[in-house]
Amino acid sequence: MMERRDFIQACAVVLGSSILPIGCGQSGGGDDGAQTDNYEMPDLSRSRWDAIPDTNFSVSHKTFGAIDMQMTAIDDEQFDPVTDQFSIVLTGPDTPLFEEGVYRVYNSSLGHIELFLQPGESSAGSQNYRTMFSLLA
DSSP states (O other): OOOHHHHHHHHHTSGGGOBOOTTOOTTSBSTTOOBOTTOOOOOOSHHHHHTSTTOEEEEEETTTEEEEEEEEEEEEOOOOTTEEEEEEEEEEESSSOOOSEEEEEEETTTEEEEEEEEEEEEETTEEEEEEEEEEEO
């Protein structure tokens, strides 16, 4: 079993806090502070994302509820050979605009995860959002 310290260090590897796994609270538990010893971190490696191209995601917006988006790109961002560095692009409608920040995302293959979304290019009624990953290989 992974010690809390090792788990936090593994979380810290994520570039720019691109993702904050659910249950990574200060108390080591979920929203209610209870221990989450049975929490299993989802596989978010590059190969996992490659296995689900062009899939749909529901992104929770605080005002408008769940907004559907589609993963439209996976880009290499390799700067360090000991890490798995890449980014994904989710494309959704141009409104509502999601500000840069952490959002709860659901995908049928990955389940519920939290991703740090950064707005990117917009065109013809659509808006792109990028999430960066830097995971220990």
